[in-house]
Amino acid sequence: MENSRKKVMHSQARGVIATVYQRMKFEAENGVERVTDARWRTSKAVGVSERTVTRILKQKRESDSTGAVLRSPHKMKKPRKCLRRDIDNFDMAVVRRTINNFHKEYKQFPTLKSLKKILNEKINYKGCIETLRRLLFDLGYEWINTDDNRRMLSEKHDIQMLSKKADMQEWLTYKNIEFREDMKKIELYDIILKHKDNSKNYAIDAIAKENDIDILRLPPYHPDLNPIEKFGVY
Numbered sequence: 001m002e003n004s005r006k007k008v009m010h011s012q013a014r015g016v017i018a019t020v021y022q023r024m025k026f027e028a029e030n031g032v033e034r035v036t037d038a039r040w041r042t043s044k045a046v047g048v049s050e051r052t053v054t055r056i057l058k059q060k061r062e063s064d065s066t067g068a069v070l071r072s073p074h075k076m077k078k079p080r081k082c083l084r085r086d087i088d089n090f091d092m093a094v095v096r097r098t099i100n101n102f103h104k105e106y107k108q109f110p111t112l113k114s115l116k117k118i119l120n121e122k123i124n125y126k127g128c129i130e131t132l133r134r135l136l137f138d139l140g141y142e143w144i145n146t147d148d149n150r151r152m153l154s155e156k157h158d159i160q161m162l163s164k165k166a167d168m169q170e171w172l173t174y175k176n177i178e179f180r181e182d183m184k185k186i187e188l189y190d191i192i193l194k195h196k197d198n199s200k201n202y203a204i205d206a207i208a209k210e211n212d213i214d215i216l217r218l219p220p221y222h223p224d225l226n227p228i229e230k231f232g233v234y
Contacts, residue, residue, distance in 0.1 A: 019047035087135065091123045096139060098122065099153060109152050137174065168192060 023045040027033070034040050039057075043050045087095075098118060102110040106118075112129050119125035119132070127135070136142075136153070144154045168188040172179050177195055179188060208215050 016046050020045050087123075087125075091125075092135075092139060094123050095119060095135070099136075099141065 032041075039050055039053050043053050046053075098115070099110055102108075102115070106114075108114070112132055116125065116127075116129060116132050125132070141153050143151045145151060165185050165188065168185065169179065169181075171192060172188065175195065177191060179191055183191075
């Protein structure tokens with residue numbers, strides 16, 4: 001029974017299908033050439049050289065003998081090592097203040113490259129660009145497109161039902177939560193609600209509520225709002 005779920009076809013796969021179709025059409029109109037030369041016919045059908053076909057067939061034989069998955073060359077490369085560095089609350093506060101005052105101080109919008117350079121001077125940041133990108137995500141920032149097609153760093157809000165589907169998928173991917181690409185927004189949001197940490201109840205909250213006391217909690221990574229955090233500096 002044919003699988004009813006549609007498969008995602010990337011541009012390269014679409015190009016191969018079009019090339020094979022043109023070759024099949026040519027053979028239908030002009031007859032099959034070199035019937036016994038499977039390697040040559042394959043190269044003509046998919047639009048690559050015979051040498052490429054030979055190399056792929058060799059890789060296929062090796063993968064069949066080892067049980068490994070046949071992968072494309074770029075997936076076989078070792079990932080780049082990224083130097084990671086522990087960042088404490090004070091450094092995170094510096095990162096936040098640097099972003100908030102960036103345009104005022106440097107008369108331009110921050111980029112990952114420029115921000116990395118400045119943080120290297122301020123807090124001796126030695127991490128790579130990708131580590132910095134994830135750090136900004138953890139701090140609650142995201143890159144948005146402006147009206148003049150420029151990308152600007154902005155503080156993001158929690159995922160809501162009105163969020164874009166792509167934002168929901170990005171949130172789930174970052175949290176390593178499984179989902180299907182064909183899911184609707186309402187389905188994605190339902191998964192998000194199940195994994196968001198909204199179930200914590202603190203005993204102090206219940207006591208305060210009984211005594212009509214409102215509790216104000218400081219947001220994370222804002223030690224500059226908490227005087228006790230700065231006490232040891234002086």
